[in-house]
Amino acid sequence: MTRVPFAARVAAGVAVTVVEEARKLPSTAVTFPMTVISEVLAGSMRFQQQVTALAIKGDQAIASLPLVGTPDEVQPSWAVFDDDTDGEVDIPDHEPPAATGRFALYSTPPVDTADTVADTATAPATARPDIVELVDYDTLALAQLRARLRTLSLDDLETLLTYEGSTRSRAPFLTMLENRITTAKAK
Numbered sequence: 001m002t003r004v005p006f007a008a009r010v011a012a013g014v015a016v017t018v019v020e021e022a023r024k025l026p027s028t029a030v031t032f033p034m035t036v037i038s039e040v041l042a043g044s045m046r047f048q049q050q051v052t053a054l055a056i057k058g059d060q061a062i063a064s065l066p067l068v069g070t071p072d073e074v075q076p077s078w079a080v081f082d083d084d085t086d087g088e089v090d091i092p093d094h095e096p097p098a099a100t101g102r103f104a105l106y107s108t109p110p111v112d113t114a115d116t117v118a119d120t121a122t123a124p125a126t127a128r129p130d131i132v133e134l135v136d137y138d139t140l141a142l143a144q145l146r147a148r149l150r151t152l153s154l155d156d157l158e159t160l161l162t163y164e165g166s167t168r169s170r171a172p173f174l175t176m177l178e179n180r181i182t183t184a185k186a187k
Helices: 006-028 032-064 113-122 130-134 142-149 154-166 171-186
Strands: none
Touching: 130 154, 142 171, 154 171
C-alpha cells in the first residue's frame, strides 16, 4: 500500500478541520468576541508576569553587585516601625487643617471628647437651650446634624444657629444651619 505524502495528509487534515469549524460557527459566533478578548487579556497577563519575573531577577542581580555610589534605602524621619522602637512611639501631636472650599460642609477635623467638654466649659456663659439638650447637639457630627435638620422647626434651627455662633462658631455647622433656615423660610 502506498502512503500519501505528508504534505497531502496535512492539507486534508486542515480541510477537514475547516469544515468542522464552519459547522460549529453559528453556535460559536456569539461567544467568539468574548473568547478573543479573554485570550488577549490572558496573553497580556502572561506577558506582564514574565516582565515582572525578569525585573525581580534583575533586582536580585543588581543587589548582589558591589556597586560604588549606590545609595542605600533611606528611611524617612517620619517612618517609625515596631522593630525600631521598644514599644513606645512618639507621634507628633498635630491636627489636620480644617476643610475649606466646597468640601467644608462634609468634613471636619476629628473631635476629641475631652476637647468638646473643654470647649463647652470655656465657652462664654450661654444658657443651653432645651433643643441643644434634646438633640444632644454638642456631640453631633456634621453628618448627624444634617440628618436631623429636616425634623427641626424654624425656631429650633434659629436657636441652634445662635447657640453655635455663641459657643464654638464652627463654619461648616453655621453654614449648614443658615442654609437650612433659608430653605425652611422659602417653604
